[in-house]
Amino acid sequence: MLRTIFLLFLIFALSNASVQDFCVANLKRAETPAGYPCIRPIHVKAKDFVFSLGIPGNTTNIISAAVTPGFAGQFPGLNGLGLSTARLELAPKGVIPMHTHPGASEVLFVLDGYITAGFVSSANSVYVQTLKPGQVMVFPQGLLHFQINAGKSPAAAFVTFSSASPGLQILDFALFANSLPTELVSATTFLDPALVKKLKGVLGGTG
Template identity: 60%
Template structure:
């Protein structure tokens, strides 16, 4: 009898725990906490689990002729706590996503239109590159420098997914030339000459 009571208690506890862990849709109106404060389940509808933004082309009228439309936890609260997120990549003719990293996630890219040359560099400086066509996909391991470049004469599009709702992003060129890092320091650590550094700072918005 005592064993039956204990088993019943454990079963109820497991069922309760399982239900509580189904999802944790973020309440973006609340003060952020790690993980984000969950919304009340009673107030949720099917729309809270749907994101429509990836169906629209991004604005590629910029210096890199590219756009990334994120569906991270900040845009798609349902991804909170689930270890996933997504995005859309639009590359106009000549468009490029420069070398960058996602410190918080690995990435998989699936080409849906056009052609994209993509690649990454390992921590031992081995380079992996591939020109991808529609339907092809490529993996970029967490934290490694990688890039995407339009390899077609028309706009190319890809859907990307990440192993975290907050993958993070740091673009190498902007980290070096888009801020107030002193020209002399950049010259010392990159072996670039001061004239080149100042030219890049002027293009990317950094101070001299």
């Protein structure tokens, strides 16, 4: 008797179970630490789950590089799924400076050209590799890493992150593109104050 009651209860529970398969971002609402609010499923379209990274970014800048993000703000179908993507473009001599993603690990897939990439572990061990098209490299969450064009022609790569909001902090900008006094930057980095002022001037910092 108890078994029959249990089976009936299980069938009833399963028949009324509701699984939220996705949470397409409502970009008209503000993003929260948990992501964007969901739009109603009745308004979801197939195009919400499709995004194009086929157009190269503009590399005419100080680092001769460009990153085209495919985060929830651009790619609503990613919202709530714990991942995101981007396209990386490196002109000859282009570089993505030392930076970290506090919220995610990163996988880089080289599409064109040659890219020297690497990261520094928390024990200050260095892992560097020159990658060719078709090769993949992973950068563990929170560790300083970089990418440099290692060839004489443009290079391109796709990256994926293990979070919808990986975060980004570029070391050079963190040190020299802010209002932290030169004396403090010099004291904490052991760099000459004149060099700190020069770098602040280049990157737009003050102090």
